[in-house]
Amino acid sequence: MSNVAIHVSDLGKLYRIGTLPSGYRTLRDALVEGVGGLLRRRSSAVRRPSSDAIWALRHVSFHVEQGQVLGIIGPNGAGKSTLLKLLSRVTDPTEGYAEVHGRVGSLLEVGTGFHPELTGRENIYLNGAILGMKRIEIERKFDEIVAFAEVEKFIDTPVKRYSSGMYLRLAFAVAAHLEPEVLVVDEVLAVGDAEFQRKCLGKMSDVAQQGRTVLFVSHNMSAILRLTEETLVIRGGQLVMRAPTPEAIDFYMTSGMSQAGERRWELDEPAIVAASPFRPISLRVTEATGRTTGQVMASAPFQVAFEYELAQDITGLRVGLYLFTSRGEAVFTSFDTDDPLSFEEHAARRAGRYVSRCTIPADLLNEGRFVLGVNASSFRIRSYFTDENALSFNVDGTGSPGSHWAERRRGPLRPALPWEIAEAMR
Template sequence: MSVITVENISKQYIIDHQRGKGVNTLRDVVAENFRQWFGRGKQVESGLTREEFWALRDVSFTIEQGDRVGIVGHNGAGKSTLLKILSKIIEPTTGSVRIRGRVASLLEVGTGFHPELTGRENIYLNGSLLGMTRSEIRKHFDEIVAFAGVEKFLDTPVKRYSSGMYVRLGFAIAAHLDPEIMIVDEVLAVGDAEFQKKSLGKMRDVSTSGRTILFVSHNLTAVQALCNKTLFFEKGRLVEQGETNQVIQSYLSKVSKTRLARQWDTPEEAPGNDLVRIRRIELIPEYPDNTTHIDVRTPMRVRFEFWNMMERANLNLSLHLNSLTGECIFNVGTQSLPYGKGLIAGECLIPGYFLNDGSYTISVMVVKDTVTPLFQLEEGLTFDVEDYREGVAWYGKWPGYVRPQFRFEMEALEEVPAK
């Protein structure tokens, strides 16, 4: 039985671009308002241009009861927009969606929470929003608290919770209050490894009881472990759907593209926010033996530059090197030091004979006071490491993500005389 039917949905946004100095004076404001009210929809030369952006375009699919469906694609591919439409947070511009059953959505940290209410009160609030009676919520209350691990903070306002506590409680509520359809975005990445493993197990258990799961994640290993079907989105379009392993292989073949440097010349055009903005991220290989490609022998330096907009702050960088399937190979951070306004740089050395051959991405996060992420540049760089072997006659796939040359020796402890 189909529980979700999506027919030719599209979602359009209108992006306003201001040319030149824009509207600065009271006279400009009055004139601009006059044009908007009396211009009868005509495009008027006022320094304001409008651009159509289609976050989704002509998307159609059906999901059967009990399916565990992964949704993969680059940032900006339309995955989160789709989930918001399915969760009835936004309406599609065109097309239709039919859903049979109660939907529980966990789309971002703190979804559905009131920050002034305690964890206990938010459990009842979320349950009510899902259409549960007070007795039904009470029946699952102890399981929710135990799963989330927030017993000590149950009567604390959730505005004092860490992002990890938010996610644990939000997921526990969504998973235990018996929704027919459960929609989970990338938020599980906030939790620790133990919580992620427990959450994937819970979603698998939920699906065996006939309930349906939609799961968006950049961690393709988690998608493969959980989902029996997968949808692959690219630039707002559904380009492939089907059995998970097949779709993920197709996705990986399209996204493995080397990008060793990115730069933004001014803070206005750079990614970031009012606190920090990214200037440059670059991978600098030190090629051995006049080679022109990265292989397992190649040492590399990751250089990262950003503008700090704050007068004074203790800042550090956190670098994540991930496999192309989203698994973190390592996370390393700088020392937290006080900095004023200006351009700040950091550099990390990845030695040769460390990474195995394969495809990798690098993300860098700017952190304040060692605990508060200010901005993360996800998948800032993508690169491939080629194989290289010397003195080895075996040419099968070398297992593992790392390939270090640790000291590992053999010796004969006793020789048996030849007969």
């Protein structure tokens, strides 16, 4: 047990709805509530999970060993940030227990406490102190931080004059030079240009290699894949899975979706109501025989059929598919009226029920799991309906091009391409 860095047991955090969206109360509200409370004869003296309270996180238990880099993924509002806030002591748990061994550095936002009027130099000291660094520590690393941020020339300029890129680089640089035993990072890589993100990722993997324990929350699946070996999936405040990262991402991207090759939309889902007059009905993956399936052969063509209903005529409608890998990388986008002739023919679609059917040719996809999304829109007029995680299916690579070599091929595609082998001219 001596090398456990974080031990979490049955942790929970209850938010009163009134306090959630940073809505402050006025004294009057409190007085009214107080009087009301007296009249009700203090029936609710014990904290009870009433209807105006929600559990942002509940029954979460896990442990992290020293030097482990753990990813945390989940949809927005799943409780990821709440978990990090609890572990970094920003807020107290409502129930449960957790133990963190070692100093915790939390990076819930870059540039926390930066003051626009202060110079780069002054902000390095201030921000460092806020993040928990000692003054001598900051002094020792000062040059390194400035060099990493590439702001040498502007170090004595107020940061309000910085470009947003410089500002971010400086903010990240300070945070990256923290040296706590446990580092808690929330989505800091969502900002900045590609170059900067690469640099941050590089620094993060350095940190991971120095044997420090890192908890890393991100929506960037490729960053999670690159930096972590194990990942927690959190949904609805619950820990639903802990697995090696590729598995966890695969589960996250495809869970909640039908595995049987068919997805149906219910009438009362809010997104469906909002899509009117377009109403999606179902999405199906079918074999050449017409059978609906969650598993197709790469070596044979198969079809994707999207059934929908129009409550009234729609002009310029296009209905299409997105194909993603299970890691969330886009493979392609295709619409039923991509062909200009077809677009002309279906310029105005009458009210009624339709099926848009797309044939995916044989020998195009590599083996693995894919995710289908759908979209219905009138270009530059209105997007009626989008569901990027509509359905997932598996591709069996038996008989794919080159399968006489038993090896995995890289990339989401494994197309049969025309090759020519000729003797070169001298």
